[in-house]
Amino acid sequence: MTKLLTLLVGGIATLAAAQTAAPYTDAKSNITFQAYQHTTGYFLGLALPNDPTGNTDVIVTIGGKGTGWSGVSLAGPMKNALLVLAWPNSQAIVGSFRKTAQYGSPLIATGTFTQTLIANGTYINSTHWTYTFLCSKCIQTDGTTFAASANTTVLGYALNSAAPSNKANAASSVSKHTSRGQVTFDLVKARSKDFATWKAWATPKVQQGFQA
Ligand code: HEM
Structure with missing residues (x-):
């Protein structure tokens, strides 16, 4: 019995070390993501359409x-990748795209990509904050993100429990993580026939570098 227990505990420890995403359905929006959760409360989820051909859209949920x-x-490494940064500011969420060629607080990235708020999946409560958005034209072909056709990918996560220096400003610098x-994401499992329904919930009033 003791041996069995040891084996079981060993198995769980291996799973945790592997850092893989698992299915997660948000209680408010009912969107199902492939999601990774860190012990600090950080989490990251992705939802994709059923047909990856030529797709550039992804629904992202991120929080802490x-x-x-x-x-x-969205590519895995910190450098030369499309980064998304988000934090709560009072009762609002501040989100931005960032990119950097060197280690240091990444500057705002501009491009055709946009973040559009999905309001029913964005909230701040007593336990955590959650920001859900349609990341439009976010899947690139230049290696700065995962590829639309990939079946699995490795994404990078980073967090700091300290608020940015100027949290009302989406371009604020941040302290190092x-x-x-x-984390490995199974993109096949992130695909859903309901993607179009969820995507339609995104409200165009909110753009990149916004405060919702
Ligand atoms: C002042 C801000 C930042 C500094 C100085 C910084 C610096 C670094 C350094 C030196 C590493 C190499 C490993 C280590 O020392 O931990 C690293 C890794 C990493 N950083 Fe940052 N970082 C900053 C902000 C960010 C932000 C905002 C993100 C994401 C939005 C991010 C994502 C990552 C990821 C995913 C890695 C692991 C993969 C890799 O090594 O490229 N970092 N960072």
Whole structure:
């Protein structure tokens, strides 16, 4: 019995170390994501349309606990990747695209990509904050993000429990992450026939570098 228990615990530890995403349905929006959750409360989820051919859209949910920032590299590494950075500011969420060629607080990235708020999946409550958005034209072909046709990918996550220096400003600099790493996402499992329905919930009033 003791041996069996040891084996079981060993198995769970291996699973945790592998850092893979798992299915997660948001209680408010009912959107089902492939999501990764970190012990700090940080989480990151992706939802994709059924047909990956030529697709450039992805629905992202990102969040955490407290007032610090949460970030994702849509390619895996920090450098030369399309990054998304988000944090709570009072009762609002501030989101931006970032990119950097060197390690340091990444500057705002501009391009055709946009973030459009999905309001029923964005909230701040007593336990955590959640920002859900349609990332439009976000899947690139230049290696700065995962490829539309990929069946699995590695994404980068980063977070700091300290709030950015100027949290009302989407372009604020941030302090270096206190945790960061890479996570494997099964993109086939992230695909859903309901994507078009969820995508239609995105409200165009909110653009990149916004405050919702
Ligand atoms: C002042 C801000 C930042 C500094 C100085 C910084 C610096 C670094 C450094 C030196 C590394 C190499 C490993 C390590 O030392 O931990 C790293 C890794 C990483 N960073 Fe940052 N970073 C910053 C902000 C960010 C942000 C905002 C994101 C995401 C939105 C991010 C995502 C990552 C990821 C995913 C890795 C692991 C993969 C890799 O090594 O490229 N970083 N960062």
